[in-house]
Amino acid sequence: MKILVVCGVGLGSSFMIELNVKKVLKELGIEADVSHTDLTTGKAEKADYYIGSPEIMEQLEDGVRKTISLKNLFSLPEIKEAIQKNIVNN
Amino acid sequence: MLNQLLTLDTIQIRQDVRDWKEAIQIAAVPLLKKGSIQPEYIDAMIENVQDYGPYIVLAPKIALAHARPEQGVKELGMSLLCLKESVAFSQESRHDANLIFVLAAADSETHLNTLSQLAGLLSNEEAIQSIMEADSTLQIMKVINQYSS
Numbered sequence: 010m011k012i013l014v015v016c017g018v019g020l021g022s023s024f025m026i027e028l029n030v031k032k033v034l035k036e037l038g039i040e041a042d043v044s045h046t047d048l049t050t051g052k053a054e055k056a057d058y059y060i061g062s063p064e065i066m067e068q069l070e071d072g073v074r075k076t077i078s079l080k081n082l083f084s085l086p087e088i089k090e091a092i093q094k095n096i097v098n099n
Numbered sequence: 100m101l102n103q104l105l106t107l108d109t110i111q112i113r114q115d116v117r118d119w120k121e122a123i124q125i126a127a128v129p130l131l132k133k134g135s136i137q138p139e140y141i142d143a144m145i146e147n148v149q150d151y152g153p154y155i156v157l158a159p160k161i162a163l164a165h166a167r168p169e170q171g172v173k174e175l176g177m178s179l180l181c182l183k184e185s186v187a188f189s190q191e192s193r194h195d196a197n198l199i200f201v202l203a204a205a206d207s208e209t210h211l212n213t214l215s216q217l218a219g220l221l222s223n224e225e226a227i228q229s230i231m232e233a234d235s236t237l238q239i240m241k242v243i244n245q246y247s248s
Contacts, residue, residue, distance in 0.1 A: 081159060
């Protein structure tokens with residue numbers, strides 16, 4: 010499973026969120042390949058799930074991509090809930 | 100290390116600002132003075148918000164402004180502006196911010212260690228609360244020191 014964390018520039022926020030996503034996945038015992046990138050690259054790169062802020066996810070939505078929006082990118086409980094809801098149940 | 104970039108010289112406390120553009124401009128002044136960035140980097144950060152929206156408000160009350168290394172970064176730097184009155188990055192209240200961090204990354208690698216320490220800090224609500232309530236930059240430094248190893 011490949012998860013791509015996306016932000017506008019792709020070298021600040023997305024990296025920090027990647028760290029938090031990895032932390033949560035480890036806690037849930039889910040194996041995944043997580044990386045971060047900017048919006049332009051993210052649009053061209055294939056992944057099973059895309060994670061980021063609602064504004065960025067909106068721009069990625071094409072009816073095919075599976076996107077997960079986070080309001081608070083630093084809230085581990087919110088990330089955990091979002092992953093459980095979107096990934097574990099699939 | 101986070102406390103080598105966020106120092107008494109790069110942290111500012113201020114009552115309020117006119118708008119989010121002024122917040123980014125003021126927050127970046129210490130980096131301009133230190134020579135970490137060129138003036139055009141500030142414009143690039145503002146354009147980023149205009150292009151991509153208020154996503155730089157990463158968590159309630161917290162914004163991280165940055166642009167790309169080639170848009171005017173001379174060396175790695177970080178600064179922080181703490182506002183007593185929040186500034187709006189959009190019409191929606193969830194985009195109000197009190198803590199404006201500015202990141203100047205010189206490439207896509209060297210800042211990652213510092214950012215992982217910042218991520219640790221920003222994930223802790225108590226630490227954020229202490230920084231927002233601090234009356235002096237020294238108090239803020241004490242919180243940052245705890246997240247710098």
